[in-house]
Amino acid sequence: MARRLKLGVLISGRGSNLQALIDAAAAGDWPAEIALVVSNKADAAGLARAEAAGIPTCVLSHRGHPDRASFDATMTAALVAAGVDLVCLAGFMRLLSPEFVEAWHDRLINIHPSLLPSFRGLHAHEQALEAGVRFTGCTVHFVRAEMDDGPIIVQAAVPVLQDDTAETLAARVLQAEHRCYPQAVRWIAEGRVRISGARALVADAPANEDFLVSPG
């Protein structure tokens, strides 16, 4: 098999998307491997997931770094030392400096629990419920300087049910996240994703011309 793309995964908490990537890597035919997991929280549950899979981890505290740029420079140094090709944000709840975003331009992706450009930032599910949309979902995208902005690689639409709470909706969207993130990484690793202006084009992606209706 050709060389697998080396991933650096950045987390702050639970790490269920990290787990989806770990599981994809374990499946064998996935063209990527996780070289390093970085957390900005020492108590992030995702660290145990990485350790259980034998993946090197690194905890970086903002204490000891005078500013965001110096924290991010330490992070870049760790990622480069691990030979990382692509950085995957997986619930990393810390703003990134423009220097970091620039250093990893087109090699930095994020998963966000809404259909961007709707509902950027925190509390995406509460925002969706408040807006009364019938569908929300998740987005995997390249990262640009603006928060939750950048060329979209894949999205999944998830219906909003009338009795949803933020918790029930989050759980439904999370299932879609766990399918989308490994898929997006696969396409990048296979060299099938090309950025054209604000768009990311995926070569030979299966077209889904069907539609969903909610309420059904």
Ligand code: GAR
């Ligand atoms: C996920 O739902 C992810 O989309 C979201 O945080 C959660 C992390 O869960 N990310 C953001 O909101 C980023 N703006 P996880 O730690 O179980 O993967």
